[in-house]
Amino acid sequence: MSDEMIENDEELGRRKFLTGIIGVVAGAVATLVGLPAVAYLISPGVKKQNEESWLTLGPVSTLAPGVPTGFPFSRRIKDGWVESTQTGVAYAITQDGQNVKVFSNVCTHLSCRVNWNAERGGFFCPCHDGLFGVDGAVVAGPPPRPLDEFQTKIENGQISILLEA
Numbered sequence: 001m002s003d004e005m006i007e008n009d010e011e012l013g014r015r016k017f018l019t020g021i022i023g024v025v026a027g028a029v030a031t032l033v034g035l036p037a038v039a040y041l042i043s044p045g046v047k048k049q050n051e052e053s054w055l056t057l058g059p060v061s062t063l064a065p066g067v068p069t070g071f072p073f074s075r076r077i078k079d080g081w082v083e084s085t086q087t088g089v090a091y092a093i094t095q096d097g098q099n100v101k102v103f104s105n106v107c108t109h110l111s112c113r114v115n116w117n118a119e120r121g122g123f124f125c126p127c128h129d130g131l132f133g134v135d136g137a138v139v140a141g142p143p144p145r146p147l148d149e150f151q152t153k154i155e156n157g158q159i160s161i162l163l164e165a
């Protein structure tokens with residue numbers, strides 16, 4: 001083998017080595033730059049953007065002792081790229097005009113909506129005749145547990161409930 005051929009082989013080896021190094025460095029740079037960009041683009045799709053929030057229902061003074069009062073509410077929910085509206089009725093009840101309990105109107109059986117029914121003396125679910133007492137406890141029918149109760153606070157005479165994300 002001539003000296004010239006040996007030099008050509010060494011040159012070729014060096015070129016391949018340098019090309020490989022450049023490829024590895026370019027791949028690392030692309031990964032470092034690309035991953036945050038991809039994460040930025042898909043992040044709204046994978047995280048819930050709603051947070052807990054307090055919703056003011058109305059004044060305590062409007063509640064008649066022992067009689068639940070329904071407060072309709074709605075709020076926008078953003079879950080990734082999907083936006084929707086959550087609606088419901090929060091039933092507030094007080095016995096003494098100071099302490100207030102607020103119940104969800106979602107039946108704990110199969111999520112139908114319950115209504116206060118004075119004749120039956122409770123929250124009635126028309127889907128399967130479920131009945132909840134004024135304290136939210138199950139009185140009759142298939143519901144497996146009491147009505148869900150909102151975390152509640154009263155500030156300046158206004159009732160607020162905590163809506164979770």
Ligand code: FES
Pocket residue numbers: 107108109110111112125126127128129130141142143
């Ligand atoms: S959904 Fe309410 S009793 Fe079945």
